Amino acid sequence: QKEVEQNSGPLSVPEGAIASLNCTYSDRGSQSFFWYRQYSGKSPELIMSIYSNGDKEDGRFTAQLNKASQYVSLLIRDSQPSDSATYLCAVKRTAGGGNKLTFGTGTQLKVEL
Amino acid sequence: DAGVTQSPTHLIKTRGQQVTLRCSPKSGHDTVSWYQQALGQGPQFIFQYYEEEERQRGNFPDRFSGHQFPNYSSELNVNALLLGDSALYLCASSPGLAKNIQYFGAGTRLSVL
Numbered sequence: 405q406k407e408v409e410q411n412s413g414p415l416s417v418p419e420g421a422i423a424s425l426n427c428t429y430s431d432r433g434s435q436s437f438f439w440y441r442q443y444s445g446k447s448p449e450l451i452m453s454i455y456s457n458g459d460k461e462d463g464r465f466t467a468q469l470n471k472a473s474q475y476v477s478l479l480i481r482d483s484q485p486s487d488s489a490t491y492l493c494a495v496k497r498t499a500g501g502g503n504k505l506t507f508g509t510g511t512q513l514k515v516e517l
Numbered sequence: 518d519a520g521v522t523q524s525p526t527h528l529i530k531t532r533g534q535q536v537t538l539r540c541s542p543k544s545g546h547d548t549v550s551w552y553q554q555a556l557g558q559g560p561q562f563i564f565q566y567y568e569e570e571e572r573q574r575g576n577f578p579d580r581f582s583g584h585q586f587p588n589y590s591s592e593l594n595v596n597a598l599l600l601g602d603s604a605l606y607l608c609a610s611s612p613g614l615a616k617n618i619q620y621f622g623a624g625t626r627l628s629v630l
Contacts, residue, residue: 408559436617447607447621448560455617492559496617503611504550504573505619507559 405430410493410508418516423480425511427493430474436496437469439478441489442510448492452478483515519544521610521622529628530598538593538625542610549591550619551583552607560607566591595627603629 409428417423425439436455440448454460454467454476466479476495480487490510496503522541530536542549548567552560562575566585585591589610595602605626609619 438617440621447605447624450618450620453617494559503548503617503619504562504565504575505552505560505609506562507552509557509559 406508407431407506408493408495408508410491410511412509413512414514415511416514416516417483419483419485421483423483423487423513423515425478425480425491425493425513427476427478427508428474429476429493429495429506431495431497431506432471432474433497434474434495437467437476438494438496438505439465439467439476440492440494440507442492443489480513483513485515485517488513488515521546521608521620523606523608523622523625525625526623527626527628529630531630532598532600534598534629535594535596536598536627538595538606538608538627539590540593540608540610540622541590542608543620546610546612546620547589548611548613549585549589550609550611551591551593552609552621553577554605554607554624556604563593598629600629603627 439452442448452467464481468477492510493508494505550565551563554560564574569585580596605624607624608622
């Protein structure tokens with residue numbers, strides 16, 4: 405079982421729709437969760453972080469965390485063509501020091517006109 | 518305020534050669550982590566440096582080594598290059614060993630022929 409799992413996609417949504425991206429993780433000691441966006445050939449860019457159960461909203465983005473189910477998701481409202489990218493889910497186990505991030509393989513999102 | 522800078526941007530080497538990649542962290546950051554991202558995969562943690570010492574290491578062979586300088590900049594060295602070392606090498610910095618947010622540089626694209 406992979407430590408962080410994501411559906412590789414591609415996930416295709418029409419412009420203006422809600423895109424829903426999902427991620428599961430295996431380490432129950434994980435305490436910090438992140439969503440990075442990566443355009444083709446570019447480096448990852450942090451778009452959301454979440455540390456406690458529930459929802460966290462920032463503009464068009466909402467991150468949702470359920471530690472009991474070991475599940476984290478990202479919702480993108482009013483999807484735009486510029487949102488087309490690969491979305492990487494990353495988790496971190498804070499206990500024990502260090503801040504190693506463990507990434508999933510990413511979900512490719514395509515927003516169609 | 519300069520972000521995380523990496524050099525060179527692209528590099529072509531042949532099998533068996535050695536390579537050195539460089540990273541300057543974001544201003545105010547003292548912790549540097551290195552990741553390897555193969556095509557179609559998420560970044561994989563190589564190691565992390567803080568106070569000029571390697572603090573945490575991922576599942577990479579000893580051919581991968583690093584260094585951190587007093588000004589917090591860092592180098593990644595790879596010896597005896599293999600074809601499988603071809604990847605995007607990413608440097609990330611954070612303001613402290615336990616701080617959550619990591620910011621990535623643009624990366625170095627290494628091709629091993």
